[in-house]
Amino acid sequence: MSNTEIAEAVVPETNTAPEPIKKVSIICSKGSLDMAYPALILANAARMSGIDVNLFFTFWGMDIITKSKLNDLHVATVGNPSMKIPTFLGGLPGMEFMATRMMKKEIEKLDLPSIGELLDILEASGTEMYACQMAMEMFKLKREDLVPQVKGVLSAMDFFDKAAGSQVIFI
Amino acid sequence: MSIRSYGGQSVEVNDEGFLLDQASWTPAMAEAIAEETGLAPLTEKHWKVIAFCREDAAREGQAPGLRRIAKLSGVDMKELYKLFPKGPGKLAARISGLPKPTSCV
Numbered sequence: 120m121s122n123t124e125i126a127e128a129v130v131p132e133t134n135t136a137p138e139p140i141k142k143v144s145i146i147c148s149k150g151s152l153d154m155a156y157p158a159l160i161l162a163n164a165a166r167m168s169g170i171d172v173n174l175f176f177t178f179w180g181m182d183i184i185t186k187s188k189l190n191d192l193h194v195a196t197v198g199n200p201s202m203k204i205p206t207f208l209g210g211l212p213g214m215e216f217m218a219t220r221m222m223k224k225e226i227e228k229l230d231l232p233s234i235g236e237l238l239d240i241l242e243a244s245g246t247e248m249y250a251c252q253m254a255m256e257m258f259k260l261k262r263e264d265l266v267p268q269v270k271g272v273l274s275a276m277d278f279f280d281k282a283a284g285s286q287v288i289f290i
Numbered sequence: 291m292s293i294r295s296y297g298g299q300s301v302e303v304n305d306e307g308f309l310l311d312q313a314s315w316t317p318a319m320a321e322a323i324a325e326e327t328g329l330a331p332l333t334e335k336h337w338k339v340i341a342f343c344r345e346d347a348a349r350e351g352q353a354p355g356l357r358r359i360a361k362l363s364g365v366d367m368k369e370l371y372k373l374f375p376k377g378p379g380k381l382a383a384r385i386s387g388l389p390k391p392t393s394c395v
Binding site for chain 2: 163167168237243244
């Protein structure tokens with residue numbers, strides 16, 4: 120068995136360009152600064168390209184839409200392998216504060232919008248934002264604790280109904 | 291890359307329909323691109339956005355991002371989405387004869 124023949128892969132021929140994405144649904148499950156920005160910026164980029172967007176906030180992602188928390192999101196210095204800070208140092212008092220301040224400075228330098236402004240932009244763009252009902256109960260949040268840009272509170276099953284026909288992204 | 295005829299003039303465009311040479315743009319071309327993308331007829335507000343985009347690009351050397359347009363053109367974000375429902379980020383630049391903006395906001 121020395122001469123193994125490898126069949127050439129059959130690639131179906133297509134003359135048409137790939138179908139453009141029409142709708143995305145992004146599940147925002149994390150409330151750290153480095154998870155909130157990618158989710159919201161991606162949502163905004165999609166809307167700017169004419170793609171419909173649903174955002175579903177759940178678990179720690181609720182912080183992004185909670186009035187008392189959205190201006191105070193942090194960067195995690197522990198359990199964040201990209202930070203290159205040894206775990207035993209990352210846990211020292213003030214480390215997270217420092218890392219967060221540094222990232223916020225960079226964000227400002229790039230003239231990126233704050234989380235609050237991004238939520239305004241997304242609302243103006245027609246992005247539909249929903250909060251997870253279970254997470255609301257779990258964190259004892261009321262509707263009035265959430266920013267007004269949130270359109271409603273949904274169960275996960277309701278969310279999937281809303282997500283019909285869309286690509287689903289989990290962050 | 292391909293050649294398209296807009297407003298009686300043949301111009302080179304990239305795969306996404308953006309003009310390769312922004313100097314070849316004319317207002318008649320904007321009308322023709324608007325027709326092609328289902329935006330026609332262009333309103334006064336559209337022209338306000340186009341004028342701002344062209345001026346800003348000439349000044350800054352790049353097509354303005356949407357947030358910049360909303361902040362400085364006098365047409366706010368909500369209106370921009372009404373004027374360009376199929377994606378103001380790309381369409382405002384395309385209709386103004388500018389390249390696709392690189393900004394994500």
